[in-house]
Amino acid sequence: MTLNYVWIGFLLIGFVVGVFKAFLLGNTGLMSQMMNALFDAAKNGFEISLGLAGVMSLWLGIMKIGEKAGILGLFAKAVSPLFKTLFKGIPKESPAYGSVIMNLSATMLGLDNAATPLGLKAMSELQEINPNKDTATDAQVMFLVLNTAGLTLIPTSVIAMRQTIAMQQHVANFNAADIFLPTLIATFIAFLSGMIIVATVQRINLFRLPVLLFVGGFLGLIALLHYALAGMTADRMNQTIGAIGSTVILSIVVLFVTAGMIKRQHVYNNFVEGAVEGFNVAIRIIPYLVAMLMAISVFRTSGCLDYVVNGIGKVVAMCGLRTEFVPDLPIALMKPLSGSGARGLMVDVMTKYGVASFQGKLAAIIQGSTETTFYVVAVYFGSVGIKNTRQALACGLIADLIGLVAAIIVGYIFFAP
Numbered sequence: 001m002t003l004n005y006v007w008i009g010f011l012l013i014g015f016v017v018g019v020f021k022a023f024l025l026g027n028t029g030l031m032s033q034m035m036n037a038l039f040d041a042a043k044n045g046f047e048i049s050l051g052l053a054g055v056m057s058l059w060l061g062i063m064k065i066g067e068k069a070g071i072l073g074l075f076a077k078a079v080s081p082l083f084k085t086l087f088k089g090i091p092k093e094s095p096a097y098g099s100v101i102m103n104l105s106a107t108m109l110g111l112d113n114a115a116t117p118l119g120l121k122a123m124s125e126l127q128e129i130n131p132n133k134d135t136a137t138d139a140q141v142m143f144l145v146l147n148t149a150g151l152t153l154i155p156t157s158v159i160a161m162r163q164t165i166a167m168q169q170h171v172a173n174f175n176a177a178d179i180f181l182p183t184l185i186a187t188f189i190a191f192l193s194g195m196i197i198v199a200t201v202q203r204i205n206l207f208r209l210p211v212l213l214f215v216g217g218f219l220g221l222i223a224l225l226h227y228a229l230a231g232m233t234a235d236r237m238n239q240t241i242g243a244i245g246s247t248v249i250l251s252i253v254v255l256f257v258t259a260g261m262i263k264r265q266h267v268y269n270n271f272v273e274g275a276v277e278g279f280n281v282a283i284r285i286i287p288y289l290v291a292m293l294m295a296i297s298v299f300r301t302s303g304c305l306d307y308v309v310n311g312i313g314k315v316v317a318m319c320g321l322r323t324e325f326v327p328d329l330p331i332a333l334m335k336p337l338s339g340s341g342a343r344g345l346m347v348d349v350m351t352k353y354g355v356a357s358f359q360g361k362l363a364a365i366i367q368g369s370t371e372t373t374f375y376v377v378a379v380y381f382g383s384v385g386i387k388n389t390r391q392a393l394a395c396g397l398i399a400d401l402i403g404l405v406a407a408i409i410v411g412y413i414f415f416a417p
Contacts, residue, residue, distance in 0.1 A: 006334070006341065010295035014302040021303065034301045041297035044351070045290035045344075047168070049283070057278035059160070064274025066256035069263055079104070081210040086146075086195065087139040088202060089129070096125035100143055108151055119147060119376075120383050127384040135388040136381065138202045141395070142195075144380055148373040148396035149194035149403065152187045155179070155368030158346075162364055165347065165355045174356060179364045180248065181225060182410045186369035188218055190403025197395045292344030300348065305330065324417055325408045327353065328362045332404045335366070336373040336397065343367065362411040369407050370400055 014034070022030045067073075080101055090096055103119040122143065130137050136144070163176035192215065199206050206212075228240075260267040299305050313326040327349055335342035346363045353359040373396040381389050 007291065007295050010299040014295075014298035014300075014304055017304050018298070018302040030302070034298055037297040037301040038294050041293040042290050044347070045293040046286055049286040049290075053279050053283065057275035060278030061271035061273075061275035062253050062256055064277070065260045065265075065267055065270045066252075067274075068265055068270045069256060069259035071256055071259050077101075079214075082214050085208050085210045086199070086204065087142055088204065089137055089139050090126070091129065096122060096129065096139075100126075104146060104151075107147065119380060123380045123384050127386070133384075134386060136386050136390050136392060140381075140386070141390055141392045142198050142202070144377060144389075144392045145194045145198045145395045145399060146191065147380070148371045148376050149191040149399045150187060150369075150371035151191035152183065152368055155183050155364070158183070158364050158368040161343070161347070162350070162355055162360075165350050169355055171354075171356050175243075179361055179368065182361075182407075182414045183365050183368040185222055186365055186403060186407040186410045188222070189406040190369060190399050193402040194395060194399035197398055198391070201391050201395065292341045293347065296344050296348050322412070324358055325362055325411065327359050328366055328408075331363055331366050332370065332407075335370045336400055342370075342372075358411070358415050358417045361415045362408065365407045365411050366404065370403050371396075373397055373400055 018030050018034050021027045080097065083097065083101055083104070084090075087097075087100065100122045103122045123140065126137065126140050126143065127133065130140070158179070159176045162179070163174070166174040166176060196206065198204075257267055260270060296305070308330065309327055312329055313323045316323050316326055331342050331345045331349065334345050346367045349363040350357075350360040373393070377389060377393050377396065381392070
């Protein structure tokens with residue numbers, strides 16, 4: 001419902017401002033520009049989604065191989081000690097653990113289409129052990145906030161979309177995975193913040209071995225990468241980050257295929273099965289992306305988006321801060337409301353400033369390290385009839401804010417203009 005009002009607002013406000021500027025201020029060509037932008041946005045949304053189909057088919061095909069080979073199951077078992085520490089009130093042998101672990105594992109691997117049904121199943125199983133059916137339990141609140149914090153090891157869809165846009169813009173020697181490490185750092189900070197906030201509210205002791213190993217391992221990895229990158233020039237650092245991201249992704253592909261081969265599975269058929277799902281996912285987002293891009297195009301061409309961005313920029317400048325990140329703020333404001341809306345704004349920034357620009361890279365980091373908090377709260381809790389969500393929304397939004405600040409700071413550290 002919220003997205004409905006946002007979409008209508010973009011169109012109506014843009015139209016009213018356009019009519020005012022065209023007929024009262026004499027800018028008679030503006031309405032024609034807005035109409036052309038409307039149709040260009042529809043074409044752009046379709047082309048981006050169609051270009052995404054191949055990459056999504058590739059990745060989900062590989063993920064299906066990993067699932068059939070049992071690699072995703074092993075990953076779930078590896079992180080189970082951590083989750084048993086974080087979730088209060090779940091019986092030791094409850095099947096809810098498996099669904100929770102698989103959901104968060106799918107989120108970590110960037111498999112949004114797989115994460116949602118697994119998340120709904122996990123919430124349903126958590127609801128079965130909920131003594132007060134209309135009020136969220138501690139475990140459900142923690143699960144919801146960790147979902148909204150959205151720790152993502154590989155921002156698959158963002159990387160795929162960047163590659164598609166780079167091809168449209170004819171960017172030479174472009175590495176779409178150069179945002180891998182910055183996004184990992186930003187999303188880890190958001191995830192850790194959400195975990196600490198909820199643990200503080202629920203009085204969970206985080207100074208336990210599984211949690212310390214998890215946090216220490218991530219911090220150690222980030223410190224190692226930082227040490228390896230220290231002293232490099234900006235261009236060299238960008239190339240190295242891209243190489244690391246590419247190596248990680250390629251290593252996962254080889255690992256999954258090798259595991260399937262060792263288990264004597266029909267790896268090719270498994271890939272095709274997953275690729276069909278990937279193609280369907282890419283096709284399904286066409287209407288959503290076209291709808292949001294057309295609304296944004298009317299709003300932006302009328303000058304309204306510039307008014308908002310420039311207003312925020314002036315406030316930021318008055319505070320003595322740098323303002324290069326300001327064009328990316330609409331993405332951060334939209335993301336808690338709608339993933340497709342934020343995706344449309346990300347595409348708009350990359351189209352306007354260039355996919356290889358600082359603004360384009362920061363847009364990808366923000367998109368890859370924040371989550372659709374209102375959507376997740378509405379869908380997950382609504383699916384089991386919970387009305388009293390307790391601290392879930394507030395904790396999720398605070399984690400989102402911390403993740404946004406982290407994304408901006410990390411963006412400047414790695415890609416400062």
